[in-house]
Amino acid sequence: MREYDRVYNFSAGPSQMPLWVLEEAQKDMLNYHGTGMSVMEMSHRSKDYQAIIDRAEADLRDVMGIPDNYKVLFLQGGGFMQFSMVPLNLFRKSMKADYVVTGGWAKKAAKEATKFGEVKILASSEEKTFSYIPKVPQSEYTPDADYFYICHNNTLYGTQWKKTPEMLPGVPLVADMSSDILSTEVNVADYGLIFAGAQKNLGPAGVTIAIIREDLIGHAGPKTPILLDYKTQAEAGSMFNTPPTYGIYIAGLMFQWIKSVGGVKELQKVNEKKAKLFYDAIDESALFTCPTAKEDRSNMNCLFVTGNADLDKKFVAEAKEEGLVNLAGHRSVGGMRASLYNAMPYEGVEKLVDFIHRFDKANK
Ligand SMILES: *Cc1c(COP(=O)(O)O)cnc(C)c1O
Numbered sequence: 001m002r003e004y005d006r007v008y009n010f011s012a013g014p015s016q017m018p019l020w021v022l023e024e025a026q027k028d029m030l031n032y033h034g035t036g037m038s039v040m041e042m043s044h045r046s047k048d049y050q051a052i053i054d055r056a057e058a059d060l061r062d063v064m065g066i067p068d069n070y071k072v073l074f075l076q077g078g079g080f081m082q083f084s085m086v087p088l089n090l091f092r093k094s095m096k097a098d099y100v101v102t103g104g105w106a107k108k109a110a111k112e113a114t115k116f117g118e119v120k121i122l123a124s125s126e127e128k129t130f131s132y133i134p135k136v137p138q139s140e141y142t143p144d145a146d147y148f149y150i151c152h153n154n155t156l157y158g159t160q161w162k163k164t165p166e167m168l169p170g171v172p173l174v175a176d177m178s179s180d181i182l183s184t185e186v187n188v189a190d191y192g193l194i195f196a197g198a199q200k201n202l203g204p205a206g207v208t209i210a211i212i213r214e215d216l217i218g219h220a221g222p223k224t225p226i227l228l229d230y231k232t233q234a235e236a237g238s239m240f241n242t243p244p245t246y247g248i249y250i251a252g253l254m255f256q257w258i259k260s261v262g263g264v265k266e267l268q269k270v271n272e273k274k275a276k277l278f279y280d281a282i283d284e285s286a287l288f289t290c291p292t293a294k295e296d297r298s299n300m301n302c303l304f305v306t307g308n309a310d311l312d313k314k315f316v317a318e319a320k321e322e323g324l325v326n327l328a329g330h331r332s333v334g335g336m337r338a339s340l341y342n343a344m345p346y347e348g349v350e351k352l353v354d355f356i357h358r359f360d361k362a363n364k
Contacts, residue, residue, distance in 0.1 A: 002323070008348035011326035012155055012301055012339045013179065013200040020260070021253045021343075040246040044239060052245075053238065056252030063258050066188050066211055073210040073230065074238040074248050079178040079197035081228075082208065083109040086149065086174055086193065089230050091117040092219035094144040098122045100165075103130045103154035104332065105176060110149070117146070129333075130157035132293035138168065147172050147192060153180035155200065156330045158303035158337065159296040164190045172216060180300045181209070182258060183342055184268045192216050201300070201341045203251035206244040258342070267342050274340045274349045275299040281353040285360040287311070291335070305335035306363075312336060315359055324352050 002008075009016040032039050035048050042049045057072050066072060075081070086109070091097065095117040099110040101124035113119045120142055123134035133154075141148065148167060152175045153160045160180060164187070167173050172192020181196040188194065193212045199205035212230055220229040227233075232240050238248075258267065279297060282288045288304045290297065306312050312335055316328045329335040338352060 007323040007325045010338045014205050015341050016343045018257050018343045020257050024253050039249045044242050044245050052249050059255035069214050071212050071234045073233045074243050075208045082195040083112040085228050087113040087116040088224050088228050089220045090147045096142050096145050097147050098142050098145050099149045103157045106151035131291050133159050133296040141168050145171050147174050149174045151176040153300050155179040155301050158292045158298045158301045160298035183271050185264050202254050204247045207247035271299045277349050278302050281356050286364040287360045302338045
């Protein structure tokens, strides 16, 4: 059994955290660095807390290579709140935006944006249950769009953009990276805005990170609720009101952990190895198939099915007996899903693959 009797948790989110992060938090729980108090008991206006948020931001800038003309904001409201904040702030000239609908989250984001401006769905893969990333020729892009929106990793249906779409000049690219931020190297300068809820790949639920190019701040209309205007938190160092202090602290530990294991470059290598190990096992099995297009398969959320709902249930139940938990697919999709975020060690995937082989033999 693993240390502390912990399981391999394949949940899509909230999800498994690195043991080092949890142990650091445990050490700091009752008395953070001689302050005599827990981080969650600290005033967000204290010097000690300011040092925590400053370090978290500096480490995130470092691991992601965020240019100086981008603000890093620690927000609340989850990925979902960004579905409203993006249109409220970025509709500013033509009031038009392009969306590529690759799954449930992108679809919800597009629907929310229609309240605030003119949304063009450039393409959707819904007719094939979002099993691929549609290719859209640049000639179909709206030339004067205020922004172009993608969901970088499709948590529910297991697809991922492997190449950033090339923008028309002057059109900022907006990406929801809730489920793959820091899993793979990205060139932040290719984006106008990147956002991510923390609970998949960078910390506990309750913190949302937005990385936004400075010239895109300050365009919200006068009726925009004050906390939904990026400018409010950008000017206040994410401290206009009480930030999710403990969550930011844990996310900060996550960034320190990423640095300690060699940065995003190293994690990307491991993530690619993990995903290959997993998908090869599925492709070689007699029983299982992967419903997503090969070239678009996500390295983070990996879908697989037997085609028989009872057998799928049996797999999930027997895996649980072996300490491999949360492998059931999303309730809207069915089948199985293994989420292989940064915190899932290679050994966890080896254990899963070993079980897949044994289940395959025993049930074909
Ligand atoms: C989970 C998820 C969301 C929604 O996140 P909440 O924090 O629950 O609001 C949005 N986008 C993607 C890609 C997600 O995986």
